[in-house]
Amino acid sequence: MQIKNIVSAVSVLALMAGTASADGEMANDMTLVSWGGAYQQSQINAYADPYVAMNEGVSVTWDESSAEAVAKLRAMNEAGNITWDVVDVVASDALRLCDEGLALEIDADEDLAPAPDGTSAADDFGDLMVGDCFIPQIVYSTTFGYRTDMVPAGVEPPNDICDVFDIDTYPGLRSLEKRPINNVEWALLCDGVAKEDVYDVLETEEGQERALAKLGTIKDNVIWWSAGADTPQLLADGEVFIGSTYNGRLFAAIEEQDQPIGMMWDAQVFDLDGWIIPEGLSDERLARAKDFIYFATDTQRLADQAKYISYGPARLSSAPLVGQHATLGIDMAQHMPTDPANAQNTFLYNYEFWADYRDDIDAKFQAWLAQ
Amino acid sequence: MxxxxxxxxxxxxxxxxxxxxxxxxxxxxxxxxxxxxxxxxxxxxxxxxxxxxxxxxRSVENQIVSSTMPQAVELLQQWDSATGVAPDEAVYQALYFDLFKAAEAKEHTKLGTRLNYEQTGTSSLFRTSGRKLDDVGELWQDPIEDIAPALKDGETWFAMMSGTGSNTVLEERRALWASLVEEPFAGDVGITISDEIAQMLPLTTAAYADWAIYEAIEDGKDISKRDPWEAVYAGLGLDLRSDATVRAVNAYTGPHAADLQLLTANLDQMPNTMFKDAFAEMDEDWLDPEVWEAIKIYSPNYTSGYFLNAVDMKKGVETAEMRPENQQIYITLFKRTLWMSLVITASCIILGYPVAWLLANLPMRTANVLMILVLLPFWTSLLVRTSAWKVLLQQQGVINEILVWLGFVDDANRLILMNNATGTVIAMTHILMPFMILPLYSVMKTIPPSYLRAAKSLGATNFTAFRRVYFPQSVPGIGAGSILVFILAIGYYITPEIVGGTDGVLISNRIAYHISSSLNWGLAAALGSILLALVMVLYWLYDRIVGIDNVKLGG
Structure with a gap:
């Protein structure tokens, strides 16, 4: 019901955008799609507000549908009516959209700003430009937070990924994401698979069964989340002892809301998040979308975002510009997932593997979950 | 008159x-x-x-297989999956040309996703192969360009392929494109393909026509200046494998005949790769008869496959069979949905009946206040009410806190009231309650209080008067309320999603999952159709047993 309302509201807006710009070069209305919560707020602060201040008459509508971006873009494409202008998605979704021709291919050096020292955008983003359509924005990690006051007496706070699977030492509920990604990797790591072999094992049916079997050992103690804000909420309410979520959400809960939560960085999974422009926009809307992207992904803007949330900017040239939190005044560097103290044991998320195997493993995981 | x-x-x-x-x-x-x-x-x-x-x-529609790989599917009909051997070279050759087109138009991943619903692993098979298809064409492109450098150039190709003719090949290929991309592909391609060439080099012509149509109409380019894609070279290489074609080329006198004859003179430099091997090298799964069996089973334009999936079955070559135990979920979910809707309806009757009775029998002023109490939650947003239940029901929530404080429940063993079926029943009973109370109330309003008094004056006890006189007259209200609540409950989505955890979710949550996450819209449609049919059957049953004329919403 609610989703339908949003969609129709968005299409009305898009319709208005179409008519408003009939004589102009760029559309004046723009629908940006993101994840909601603290993350979207950091984008509003760092990108959208300054952009609107610079471009009079431009108005931005936000839609919090990034989690369903692939489904919705597919539906929009079938209906022949694209209502989104710029969409924030994770790298693997960007690959899927690109493969299906739903996202626009990007020419890094033409569409993106060079670094202040003249380094081309392609070099500045480096390896993070995965696929032909993805414009990287941040490096984030999926990691665990735990209630410091619920650690059993006489026991060390959890500092090993396998503590999540250790119900005896650390009783209490866990919250894990309601999808296989990351969960099956952690399960295999704790089932004795070496880090470098995880994806080789996951390619096989036996490996997938093995991961689910390991997850099965804690299945009765898990609350499955689907929105990034769920785990911080569950932790704040004391509903769960430990839970996975994005590190920026935990940062907000710990530093901004003073919750008794500790970070457990072990086996944190690095991933990329960024923008795509949907295929099939009108010329005016495309021009506006590209103009926004050029602005929002330049060196200073990416560094600005890190003032509001603890995600690492995707440009090399932005890193030295990361300073202190905009309101709290704390040094952001030590809260970044890439900080050496936090990154002692990291797990590199293989987005190509997931672009290929997501459908397969998702189907199995969901059937396993429903049983 | x-x-x-x-x-x-x-x-x-x-x-x-x-x-x-x-x-x-x-x-x-x-x-x-x-x-x-x-x-x-x-x-x-x-x-x-x-x-x-x-x-x-969509629950029966299945054009995607035959429109994405039309040539391969046609050849595959001859293949017998019972042999347990992968199909022969001709099928792989057709697969290459079909898949190459599909990959250029970025349609192949859709087919991979579609087939993955039936045969897991197919999605990755199509995705990875799509990226490697160019390499196969280059096996021919490189030697051809070495032997006859003029063929590097798009203009040579244009001159060679042009001529007089009826352009039937072009129109045939256009129709295939149209069904692949679901766009008309109308418009001028800018070439008349020579009939002579079309007859002499059929595979080359087909591949060239494919490229020309796509380049001219989809990308809006002038094809006379553009270089054709790799599949055209592969087509030429294959055409030249036939001795008859080689003889015809040697006798040919049309434009650029000399370049073609350069090729026939150097046939030893052309690769003798088989497509079967090329595909096997991309991914061994292409040799797996099960993959081909799935493609063959799902090649008709309409399929019962989605409906079979929706009842935990799998379509086989001739018969349908049950899925393995660890993949069966839908029948369980349908049963659970029906059972929980019944429980919710029953608890709505039990809790709502006294409230409706009070509403109908209290003095107007008090009844109005009570009515507002019933309607107020009804006017509140569904999400707000469900979220409020979350706060109440969770383990550190209001209800548990009070019970612990009162000493009814041990702190270490708090009640698990949500993220399970209990949570769904509690929250949905509350949310659907007005749908029970309102019809009950309007029916009870019409029962004259004098009937009860008359019964009592004839010697009935309070209970008998209620049971024999009042209750039978309120049954139409129960009927109307039950139908409303039951039918709403059976399709409920948002409340179970929020408080249902994993064993409190209903079939509609699976439908939503398939619509928005797994994108298996066919299965979602099949599940939805079954749900619709179920509701209609139940309605019919209700009509037979209770009689729909006995249902009253008021008056």
């Missing part, structure tokens, strides 16, 4: 038979009535019936 003809027929004032005249007047009246409801009818048809019908149509 005005006029009477000799035949005895009654006539109207203007001389037409009265019957016709009456019928005409009636028809006019009906048309006027229809015109009055036309806006609503149109609205309902356009915004409700058409979308639902097209969505439900």
């Amino acid at each position: 005005s006029d009477m003809t000799s035949s005895g027929q009654m006539l109207a004032a203007d001389g037409t038979p009265l019957k016709t005249s009456l019928a005409r007047a009636l028809r006019r009246q009906k048309l006027r009535a229809l015109a009055l409801i036309a806006p609503l009818l149109l609205f309902v048809v356009i915004t409700f019936i058409v979308p639902i019908a097209t969505m439900l149509f």
Whole structure:
């Protein structure tokens, strides 16, 4: 019901955008799609507000549908009516959209700003430009937070990924994401698979069964989340002892809301998040979308975002510009997932593997979950 | 009575038979009535019936396999999956040309995703192969360009392929494109392909026509200046494998015949790769007969596959079979949905009946206040109410806190009231309660209190008077309320999603999952159709047992 309302509201807006710009070069209305919560707020602060201040008459509508971006873009494409202008998605979704021709291919050096020292955008983003359509924005990690006051007496706070699977030492509920990604990797790591072999094992049916079997050992103690804000909420309410979520959400809960939560960085999974422009926009809307992207992904803007949330900017040239939190005044560097103290044991998320195997493993995981 | 003809027929004032005249007047009246409801009818048809019908149509529609790999599917019909051996070279060759086109138009991943619903692993198979297809074409492109450098150039190709002819190949290929991309692909391609070339080099011509149509119409380019894609070279290489073609080329005198003859003179430099091997090198799964079996089973344009999936079965070559135990979920979910809807309906009756009775029997002033209490939650957003239940029901929530404080529950063993079926039943009973109370109330309003008094004055006890006199008269209200609550409950989505955890979710949550996450819209449509049919069957049953005339919403 609610989703339908949003969609129709968005299409009305898009319709208005179409008519408003009939004589102009760029559309004046723009629908940006993101994840909601603290993350979207950091984008509003760092990108959208300054952009609107610079471009009079431009108005931005936000839609919090990034989690369903692939489904919705597919539906929009079938209906022949694209209502989104710029969409924030994770790298693997960007690959899927690109493969299906739903996202626009990007020419890094033409569409993106060079670094202040003249380094081309392609070099500045480096390896993070995965696929032909993805414009990287941040490096984030999926990691665990735990209630410091619920650690059993006489026991060390959890500092090993396998503590999540250790119900005896650390009783209490866990919250894990309601999808296989990351969960099956952690399960295999704790089932004795070496880090470098995880994806080789996951390619096989036996490996997938093995991961689910390991997850099965804690299945009765898990609350499955689907929105990034769920785990911080569950932790704040004391509903769960430990839970996975994005590190920026935990940062907000710990530093901004003073919750008794500790970070457990072990086996944190690095991933990329960024923008795509949907295929099939009108010329005016495309021009506006590209103009926004050029602005929002330049060196200073990416560094600005890190003032509001603890995600690492995707440009090399932005890193030295990361300073202190905009309101709290704390040094952001030590809260970044890439900080050496936090990154002692990291797990590199293989987005190509997931672009290929997501459908397969998702189907199995969901059937396993429903049983 | 005005006029009477000799035949005895009654006539109207203007001389037409009265019957016709009456019928005409009636028809006019009906048309006027229809015109009055036309806006609503149109609205309902356009915004409700058409979308639902097209969505439900997806539960059987399956054109994607035959439109994405038309040539391979046609050849595959000859193949017998019972042999347990992968199909022969011709199928792989057709697969290459089909898949190459599909990959250029980025349609191949859709087919991979579609087949992955039936045979896990197919999605990655199509994705990875799609990226490696170019390499196969280059096996031919490189030597051809070495032997006849003129063939590097798009202009050479254009001159060589052009000529006089009926362009039948071009039109055939255009139709294939149209069904692949679901766009008409109308417009001028800018070439008339020579009939002579089309006859002599059929595979080359087909591949060139594919490229030309795509380049000219989809990308809007002038094809006479553009270099063709790799599949065209592969086509040429394959054509030249036939001795008859080589002889024909050697006798050919059309444009750039010399370049073609350069190739026939150097046939030893051309690769003798088999497509079967090339595909096997991309991914061993291409040799797996099970993959091909799935493709063959799902090659017809319409399929019962989605419906079979929706009842935990799998379509086989001839018969359908049950899925393995660890993949069966839908029948469980349907049963659970029916059972929980019944429980919710029953608890709505038990809790709602006394409230409705109070509403109907209290003095007006008090009844109004009570009515507002019933309606207030009804007016509150569904999400707000469900989220409020979350706060109440969670383990550190209000209810548990109070129970622990009162000492009814041990702190270490707090009640698990949500993220399970209990949570769904509690929250949905509350949310659907007004749908039970309101019809009950309006029916009870019409039961005269004097009946109860009369029963009592005839010697009935309070209970007997209620059981024999009052209750039977309120049954139509229970009927109406139950139908409303049950049918709403059976399709409920948002509340179970929020408080249901994993064993409190209903079939509609699976439908939503398939619509928005797994994107298996066919299966979602099949599940939705089954749900719709279930509701209709139950409604029919209800009509047979209770009688739909006994249902009253008021009066």
